[in-house]
Amino acid sequence: MTTATIKQGISYVTNNKGKQTAIVFDLKNKAVKELMEDFMDTLDAIDSLNDSAPRKFLQEVRKNLLASK
Numbered sequence: 001m002t003t004a005t006i007k008q009g010i011s012y013v014t015n016n017k018g019k020q021t022a023i024v025f026d027l028k029n030k031a032v033k034e035l036m037e038d039f040m041d042t043l044d045a046i047d048s049l050n051d052s053a054p055r056k057f058l059q060e061v062r063k064n065l066l067a068s069k
Helices: 003-009 030-050 058-067
Strands: 010-014 020-025
Touching: 003 010, 003 030
Parallel strands: none
Antiparallel strands: 010 020
């Protein structure tokens, strides 16, 4: 994956004043698709770090599983 390959799959949307207002990613471009998948995975990882749900320790999970048998 080269930067040139990635750049070929990225286009900018501009307004009538020529200001860039959005980006379009060509997901048919394999390099761009892989980059966007990595980006989305990173966002999911960040969300999981910010998740306020309580974490269970492995011992607690194991105990609960064994108790349910």
